[in-house]
Amino acid sequence: MITPDLKIKIGSLEMKNPVTVASGTFGYGPEYADYVDLDRLGAVTVKGICAEPHIGNQTPRTFETASGMLNAIGLPGPGAQGFIDKYLPFFEDYEVPLIVNIWGKTVEDYGRVAEILGDQSRISALEVNVSCPNVKEGGALYGTNLDLFRTVVEEVRSKTAKPIIIKLAPNVAGIKPFAKAAESCGADALAVMNSYPAMAIDIETRRPELANRTGGLSGPAIKPIAVKLVWEAAQAVNIPIIGMGGICGPDDAVEFIIAGATAVAVGTSNFSDPSTAVRVIDGLERWMADHDVALVEELRGTVIA
Amino acid sequence: MITPDLKIKIGSLEMKNPVTVASGTFGYGPEYADYVDLDRLGAVTVKGICAEPHIGNQTPRTFETASGMLNAIGLPGPGAQGFIDKYLPFFEDYEVPLIVNIWGKTVEDYGRVAEILGDQSRISALEVNVSCPNVKEGGALYGTNLDLFRTVVEEVRSKTAKPIIIKLAPNVAGIKPFAKAAESCGADALAVMNSYPAMAIDIETRRPELANRTGGLSGPAIKPIAVKLVWEAAQAVNIPIIGMGGICGPDDAVEFIIAGATAVAVGTSNFSDPSTAVRVIDGLERWMADHDVALVEELRGTVIA
Amino acid sequence: MKQENTTVLEHRLFHGDYRQLTLAAPAIGPLVKPGQFVHLKIPRLGEAVLRRPFSIFKADDQGISILYKSIGKGTDSMRSLQPGEKVDLLGPLGNGFPPLGAGSTVPVLVAGGYGNAALYLQAKTLPVQGVAFFGGRTAADILCIEEFEALGWDVRVATDDGSLGTRGLVTAALNPWLEEQRSETGDPKSSGLEHLEVFACGPNAMLKAIGDIALENNLTAWLSMDRNMACGVGACLTCVIKRKTGTGWEWARCCKDGPVFEASEILWDEN
Amino acid sequence: MKQENTTVLEHRLFHGDYRQLTLAAPAIGPLVKPGQFVHLKIPRLGEAVLRRPFSIFKADDQGISILYKSIGKGTDSMRSLQPGEKVDLLGPLGNGFPPLGAGSTVPVLVAGGYGNAALYLQAKTLPVQGVAFFGGRTAADILCIEEFEALGWDVRVATDDGSLGTRGLVTAALNPWLEEQRSETGDPKSSGLEHLEVFACGPNAMLKAIGDIALENNLTAWLSMDRNMACGVGACLTCVIKRKTGTGWEWARCCKDGPVFEASEILWDEN
Numbered sequence A, B: 001m002i003t004p005d006l007k008i009k010i011g012s013l014e015m016k017n018p019v020t021v022a023s024g025t026f027g028y029g030p031e032y033a034d035y036v037d038l039d040r041l042g043a044v045t046v047k048g049i050c051a052e053p054h055i056g057n058q059t060p061r062t063f064e065t066a067s068g069m070l071n072a073i074g075l076p077g078p079g080a081q082g083f084i085d086k087y088l089p090f091f092e093d094y095e096v097p098l099i100v101n102i103w104g105k106t107v108e109d110y111g112r113v114a115e116i117l118g119d120q121s122r123i124s125a126l127e128v129n130v131s132c133p134n135v136k137e138g139g140a141l142y143g144t145n146l147d148l149f150r151t152v153v154e155e156v157r158s159k160t161a162k163p164i165i166i167k168l169a170p171n172v173a174g175i176k177p178f179a180k181a182a183e184s185c186g187a188d189a190l191a192v193m194n195s196y197p198a199m200a201i202d203i204e205t206r207r208p209e210l211a212n213r214t215g216g217l218s219g220p221a222i223k224p225i226a227v228k229l230v231w232e233a234a235q236a237v238n239i240p241i242i243g244m245g246g247i248c249g250p251d252d253a254v255e256f257i258i259a260g261a262t263a264v265a266v267g268t269s270n271f272s273d274p275s276t277a278v279r280v281i282d283g284l285e286r287w288m289a290d291h292d293v294a295l296v297e298e299l300r301g302t303v304i305a
Numbered sequence C, D: 001m002k003q004e005n006t007t008v009l010e011h012r013l014f015h016g017d018y019r020q021l022t023l024a025a026p027a028i029g030p031l032v033k034p035g036q037f038v039h040l041k042i043p044r045l046g047e048a049v050l051r052r053p054f055s056i057f058k059a060d061d062q063g064i065s066i067l068y069k070s071i072g073k074g075t076d077s078m079r080s081l082q083p084g085e086k087v088d089l090l091g092p093l094g095n096g097f098p099p100l101g102a103g104s105t106v107p108v109l110v111a112g113g114y115g116n117a118a119l120y121l122q123a124k125t126l127p128v129q130g131v132a133f134f135g136g137r138t139a140a141d142i143l144c145i146e147e148f149e150a151l152g153w154d155v156r157v158a159t160d161d162g163s164l165g166t167r168g169l170v171t172a173a174l175n176p177w178l179e180e181q182r183s184e185t186g187d188p189k190s191s192g193l194e195h196l197e198v199f200a201c202g203p204n205a206m207l208k209a210i211g212d213i214a215l216e217n218n219l220t221a222w223l224s225m226d227r228n229m230a231c232g233v234g235a236c237l238t239c240v241i242k243r244k245t246g247t248g249w250e251w252a253r254c255c256k257d258g259p260v261f262e263a264s265e266i267l268w269d270e271n
C-alpha cells in the first residue's frame, strides 16, 4: 500500500495537505488552538480583515437552520494594523501557512488592506472576499457585478505579489464568467463558495432572526450547491480552487476534489466538531492510500461527467 | 376567538385556502388521492407539461442530501394533449382548482402549451416554469436571462386569458428585476422558488449521483434561501407570490406569508409526509385563530424589517 | 393504500445481518398482497427527507413485519428502534406478484438478500409448492430456509463461498435443475419448460440473469425490481425502468406500476 | 479547555421541568471553575449544526453534571439520552465567577432558572456563606434550595405566583433585604452596601435589574450572561455583548470573555 503525498500548491503557497479552515469560522488563530494542533493544517485562514477597524452587525448574528446556519456577523474586526499587532505575533510559534481573508467597502479599501498585509512575511496568501453576503457597504455588489469584480481583483493584484485567492459569490446565474475574469486579472486561485444569501423570520415577533435581517447560509445544507459551483469553475479556469461548503468529513473533501478542487476548507463544521479539519486530513490520507492515489493531483477533477 | 377566513386570490383564481402543492412533487393528481382529500387543498398543482410528450432524463433521477434532495427528473410527460386525455377527466370528480405547470424548449413551445391548456375550462391557472434547473434544452436559460425571460412571459400572456403564475429561477444575482419584468409583462402572480442547481458525486464510482449530472436542490435545506427571495420579490411587485421551498409544517407557511407570500406550496415534504399540505392548512387556521388574524391578507408581508 | 402511524411490537436480530421489525399496523396489515412493500419514515433521522422502501415479509390483520439489513444512514438509525416507538408507514404499495398462471404447474422462486422476505407471502399463497432457489455471498446471507420448508417448498441454496449449498451464484443451482425439468414436447418452438413459472426478487444482476434465462426458454418470470425511490406512490418519477412497448419503450414506475414486472416487459439498461 | 467524548452516567428528572444529566468526563471535570459551562453536541440530532451551551452544575475529577430544561429541538432530543451513550463536550468554557473581592464580607447570590445550577459551585467555593435569592414563575421552577442550604446559605425565594416565598420578582425579596443591610457609613458617596458582593445568573431581564441595583448602590455585581452561541470558544463572534470602554464600547464575547461580566462593564442594549 502506498503512502500518499498530500502536498499541494496555491500559487507560490505550498501546503503540506489540501485542508484549511473557512474564514470566519476559525477566528484569528488562537481560538481553536486548545483543540486543534494548528501545524497539522495545510493552512489557517482567518476572519475577514479590512483596512480600518470595523464594528460589524448588531446581534443576533447567527441562527441555526435545517442542516445549516445563517450568519450575519458583519465582518467586525481590528483592521489591518490591529490584526498585525494583536494576532500576527501568535503565529510566530507555529509553522502553518497563514491565509488572511480581506475585504473592503471600496475598491481603494481592498487595495489598502492588500498592501498593508501583503508586506507581512508571516502571511502566506490573501483570500479576497468579494462575496460577503451580508455587509451592506460592499461584498455582494463586487461579487455579482462583473465590472466591479474585475476592478477589485485588478486593484488587489496591483498591490501585492503574494498569492491572491478570489472567493467567489455563489448567488450568480453563472459562475464561469467570474472564475475566468479572476484568472485573467491575475488571481492565483479561487475559493468557492461563500455562504448563500438567505433569511429566517421569527413568526412570533415577526422580526428576522438576524439583526442584519439577511445572512449567509452555510453548512451541509449547501454542499450540493458548492460541489456544482466548484465543478463548473474548474471547467472554466486552470488556477487552483479551494472548495468549501458543508464539508464535515473526509468523504466530503474527496467529493470536492473529484469535482475539481485542489484544496478544501472546513467551515461551519468546526463549530460542531473542532477536530473536523484534522479528521479530514487523516481520513483523506487513508482514503487515498486505500484507493491507490499517490497525489491529490491524481484525484483532482476526476469526476466522470 | 375568531374563525379565520383563509380565502385568497391569484388573479381570477379563488382559493379557499392559501395552500397548494409544488409541481412535480404531487404527480398529475391521482397519485396521492388515497392519502390526501384533494378537495381540502387550495389548489392542486401538477407536474410540468410541455406541448409534446417528453421522455425526460435517464436514471438515477433523485438523490437525498442533508435536509434536502436533488432531482433531475427532466420533465418527462405525456404532453399537453396527453395530459388532457389521460388526467383531466380525473379532476371532474373534484372541485379543487387545478394549476398546470408548463414549460417549453422554445418560446413557441411555451406559447403552444399555454394555448392548448388555456382552452381547458377545468384548468384554473397556468404556472410557467422558466426556472427548471435541469433540462438542457431550456429552463435555466429563460429564467436567468432577462430578455429571454420577457419574451417567454409575453408569449404565454398573449396565448391565454387564464391567470399565469411565473415561477422564478433562484440562481440569479438579484430576483427583483425578474419579478418586476414578469409583472410588467402581465403575469398574474409569481412562484418563488424552484429547486436550486446543485450536484453530488459518488466518490467510489466518481460519477455524479444523478444521470443528468446536476439537479435541483429542494427541501428544508433551501428554506432560508426561499424566504429571502420571497421577501425581496414581495418588495418589488404588487402581484401575489406563491412561496415554496422546504415547507414542512404550518410554522413554515406562516413564515413565508409574513415574508410576503400570498399562498404557499408544499413540495419535497409530500414525500416524507403526504399529509403535510393538510397539516399546513389546519395548522395555519389554528395559528391565525390563536393570533387573532382574520384574513391571510392581514398576515401577508408583516415582517418587521 | 394508507398512511398509518404504527407501533413497534418487536425488533430482533433475525439471521446474519438481518433484523426483523414487527409493527402493529391494523390499517395496512389486512390489505397486504404478496410482493408489496411499505414506505417507512425513519424516526430520529431529522436530516433525511425521504422514506425508505421495505418489502413486506409477513402480514396479518394486526400488522406487518419486515426484514432489513443496515447498509446506510437510514437502516443504521432503524437499528435503535424500541418496542412502543412510533413508525410512520405508507402501504401496502406496489402491485406485488400475480397468482400462478393458467398453464403453469410448477412455481419456481428465486431470491437473494431481502428477496427471500419479499417472496415469503407469495410462497405461502401459491396453490402449489415448487422449488425455491436462494442465493447469497455466504450462509449467513440466506434467510428463511426453515420458513419456506415449513410451507412445503423444496429449498435449494447457492453461496458464493460454498459455505452452504452449491458454490456459486444462484443460477449455478437453478440451471442444472432446469435441465432436469426440460420435458420433450415435440414442439420445436417449445423449450419444454413452459410448465414452470418463476417469481424472483433480489439483486439487480440476479434478476437480469433470471430474466435472460426466462427469455431463452420462454418462461413466464415475474421479477420484483429494486430502484431508489422518493415518493413511493408514483408521483415523482424517480423509480422508473424501461418497459417495452410495441414501438419501443416507455417509463414504468417501480413503486406504482411495479415493483413486479414480467421479464419480457423489461428493457434492461446498461447502467 | 478540552474536547471530550463523555459517557452518560445518570440522567434523571431533577425538579420541576429540569433534568440532571451526569457525564463521565475525567478530562474536563478536574478543570472546572465555578460559573463555567460546557458546549454540548446533541446526539441523534443530525440536522443541527450547532452545539448547545450548558452551565456546569457539579464537577469532580470523574466528570460533571448539568441541569437542563427542554425548550426546543436540541434540549428535547437530549431527553432521550440513556446511560452509556456518548456525548461530545467542549469545556470547561468561559472564565466563570471570580473569588470574593477584598473589601467584600457578605456574598449575595441572585438566580433564576438554570442560574441556580450555574451558581452552585460558586456557592460551594466562596469562603463565607451569605444570602441566596432565587426567583421563578412558580415553586416548581426553584431549583437546588436544599443544596444551597446544605452549604450553609440563607436561601430567600420569590415566585411570580407566590406559590413559594415572596410573591413577585426576585427583586421583591432582594430589595427589602438590601435596605436592612444598608449601614450608616457617614461617607455621603457610600451607599452603605459596599460590603456586599453580588453573583447572579438568570434571565436577561433579571440580570438587567440586578445590574441597575448594583450601579445605584455601587455594589460589585458579577452577572453571568446568556447569549446564543455558535462556536462557544470565541471564534465566530456570535455571542457578543457591548462592554464599556473609556471612549465608548467594544464587543465582548460571552463565551470567551464571559459569560461573567461585572455589572458596570455592561452596556445594555435596547433589544
Ligand SMILES: Cc1cc2nc3c(=O)[nH]c(=O)nc-3n(C[C@H](O)[C@H](O)[C@H](O)COP(=O)(O)OP(=O)(O)OC[C@H]3O[C@@H](n4cnc5c(N)ncnc54)[C@H](O)[C@@H]3O)c2cc1C
Residues within 6 Å of the ligand: B063, B064, C037, C050, C051, C052, C053, C054, C055, C056, C066, C067, C068, C069, C070, C071, C072, C073, C074, C075, C076, C114, C117, C118, C225, C226, C227, C228, C229, C259
Ligand atoms: C421495493 C423495494 C423493496 C425493498 N425491500 C427491502 C427489504 O425488505 N429489506 C431491506 O433490507 N431492504 C429493502 N430495500 C432496500 C432498502 O430500501 C434500502 O436498503 C434502503 O433504502 C437503504 O437506505 P439507507 O438510508 O440505509 O441507505 P442510504 O444509502 O443511506 O440511503 C440513501 C438514499 O438512497 C436511497 N436508497 C439507497 N439504497 C436504496 C435501495 N436499494 N432502494 C431504494 N432506495 C435506496 C434511500 O432511500 C435514500 O434516499 C427495498 C428497496 C425497494 C426499492
Ligand SMILES: Cc1cc2nc3c(=O)[nH]c(=O)nc-3n(C[C@H](O)[C@H](O)[C@H](O)COP(=O)(O)OP(=O)(O)OC[C@H]3O[C@@H](n4cnc5c(N)ncnc54)[C@H](O)[C@@H]3O)c2cc1C
Residues within 6 Å of the ligand: A063, A064, D037, D050, D051, D052, D053, D054, D055, D056, D066, D067, D068, D069, D070, D071, D072, D073, D074, D075, D076, D114, D117, D118, D225, D226, D227, D228, D229, D259
Ligand atoms: C452560557 C450559557 C449557559 C447555559 N446554561 C444552561 C443550563 O445550565 N441549563 C439550561 O437548561 N440551559 C442553559 N442555557 C441555555 C441553553 O443553551 C438553551 O436552552 C439551549 O441552547 C436551547 O437549545 P434548543 O435546541 O433546545 O432550543 P432551540 O431554540 O431549538 O435552539 C435553536 C438554536 O438557538 C440556540 N439557542 C436557543 N436558546 C439559546 C440560549 N438561551 N442560549 C444559547 N443558545 C440558544 C441554540 O444553540 C440553537 O442554535 C445556557 C446558555 C448559555 C449561553
Ligand SMILES: Cc1cc2nc3c(=O)[nH]c(=O)nc-3n(C[C@H](O)[C@H](O)[C@H](O)COP(=O)(O)O)c2cc1C
Residues within 6 Å of the ligand: A022, A023, A024, A025, A047, A048, A062, A071, A073, A075, A101, A129, A132, A167, A193, A194, A195, A217, A218, A219, A220, A222, A244, A245, A246, A247, A265, A266, A267, A268, A269, D236
Ligand atoms: C460564522 C461565519 C462567519 C464567516 N465569516 C466570513 C468572513 O469573514 N469572510 C469570508 O470570506 N467568509 C466568511 N464566512 C463564509 C465561510 O468562510 C464559508 O465560505 C461558508 O461558511 C461555507 O463553508 P461551510 O459550509 O463549511 O461553513 C463565514 C461563515 C460563517 C458560518
Ligand SMILES: Cc1cc2nc3c(=O)[nH]c(=O)nc-3n(C[C@H](O)[C@H](O)[C@H](O)COP(=O)(O)O)c2cc1C
Residues within 6 Å of the ligand: B022, B023, B024, B025, B047, B048, B062, B071, B073, B075, B101, B129, B132, B167, B193, B194, B195, B217, B218, B219, B220, B222, B244, B245, B246, B247, B265, B266, B267, B268, B269, C236
Ligand atoms: C422531484 C421533483 C420534481 C419537480 N418537478 C418540477 C416541475 O416539473 N416543474 C417545476 O416548476 N418545478 C418542479 N420541482 C420544483 C418544486 O416544484 C419546488 O419549486 C421545489 O422543490 C422547492 O420546493 P420544496 O423545497 O418544498 O420541494 C420539482 C421538485 C422535485 C423535488
Ligand code: FES
Residues within 6 Å of the ligand: C228, C229, C230, C231, C232, C233, C234, C235, C236, C237, C238, C239, C240, C253, C254, C255, C256
Ligand atoms: S418513487 Fe416516486 S414515482 Fe416511484
Ligand code: FES
Residues within 6 Å of the ligand: D228, D229, D230, D231, D232, D233, D234, D235, D236, D237, D238, D239, D240, D253, D254, D255, D256
Ligand atoms: S459563540 Fe462564537 S464567539 Fe462566542
